[in-house]
Amino acid sequence: MLRLVRYFGYRGLTVARAYMQYVWDPQGRKYLDAHTGHGAAFLGHQNPRVVERVRRQVEELMVCSPSFHCSVQDEALSALERIAPRHLSWVSFGSSGAEAVETALKAAWALTGRRRVVALRGSFHGRTLGALSVTWSPRHRRPFPVVEDVAWVDPGADPGEAAGYVTADTAAVIVEPVLGEGGVVPVNPELLKALREAAEERGAVFIVDEVQTGVGRCGEVWLSEALRLRPDALVAGKALGGGFPVSAVFMVDELARSLEGRHGSTFSANPLALAAVSAAVSVVVEDSVAEKARVKGSRLLAELRRRLGGARYVRSVRGLGLMVGVELRGDPGPVIRCLQERERVLALRAGVSVVRLLPPYVLDEHDIEWLAEGLERCLAGAGGL
C-alpha cells in the first residue's frame, strides 16, 4: 500500500469538511480552526468568492503556459496591482512559499553576481535547498547540502552592529518582519530599517518574506509597507490564493530583468492559481481584511492577556493582528493536544515553546471567547494556572 511521506506529525483528526473559520470531523463535530493549514485559509475555508471564481476557471481553462496569453493573466495582474507596493512593478508566480523565496534569492544572485546572504537567527523561509540555506534551525537544515555562505544576525542585535553584517560581497539580505516558525517574534523595526539601509548602501538586494505575515494577517496588507521598508523583493504565499497553492514575488525592475528567461516552472502562473489570486485580492480589498484582522487581533490579544496574564506557565502573550503566540515555560505539545481533543480548537506550535494561533479574519466575538476560554482551561489542566 502506498503511504504518505509526512513532514508534520499526524494530529489524529480526519477533517471531513470546512467552512470559513470552522472544520468538521466525519462524526459532525465542529472545531474552531486557528491552524488554517499553517495559515493558508486566512480568508476562511471555502471562501465563497474564491470558490466561485476557481469553479468558473476549472470549467473554462486549467492549463495555459505563460508562453501564451490568457485573460486570467490580465485579471490577476490588475487585481494584484490593487495591493502590490507601488515601487514593485514585476511579479513572478510559484506554487509554494519556498519556491518564491528561492526565486527571490536566484534573482539576487543573478543580479549581483555575489553569493553571500544575510539572514536572521530564528528565521524560517522554507524547505527547498535555497530557502533552507537561509532557514536558521539546524533541525530543518541537517543533513542537507545547503549554501554555506550565510551570515546570521541575531534579531535582538543592536541595529548599528547588525548593519555591519552586510558587506560588499553580500548578494541579499532576507528578513521576516515577524519570525513565524521561530516563535511569533516581531522583529525590532529599527533593526529591519538598519539592514534595509545597509543593503542599499552596499548594493545588496533587500528581500522581505511576508509568506506568513502578508495579505492582511498582521493587520496590514503588507507589514513591510507599514514599516516603510521598501523591499527590492516582497515574497508572498499562504493566504495569497485564499487557500489555493500559489505564491508570488513582487520585484523592482532591475531585479526582475536579471531573472527573466532564467527561472520558471511548469505550474507558475497556472490559470486556476491566477483565478484564485484574483478572487482572494478582491476579498482582501473589498472586505477590509487587514483592518478586520487588526481589530479582531487586538481583541483576541486582550482576551488572552486577561485570562492568561497571571498564569505561571505562561511566559508571554504576543502578536500582531491575527498572528498570535502564547509562549509557555515548557513544551506546547500537550496544550495543543488538549485544545484539539477537549476544546475543539485547532492551533499549532512555533519555536520550542509557543502555541501559535493563526485564525481566519472571519473569526467572531464568540470564537474569541471559545479560543481564550479553551486555552485557559487547557493550561489549568496542565497545572499551569
Ligand SMILES: Cc1ncc(COP(=O)(O)O)c(C=O)c1O
Ligand atoms: C515566512 C515563511 N516563509 C516561507 C515559508 C515556506 O512556505 P511553504 O511551506 O509554502 O513552502 C513559510 C512557511 O511556513 C513561512 O512561514
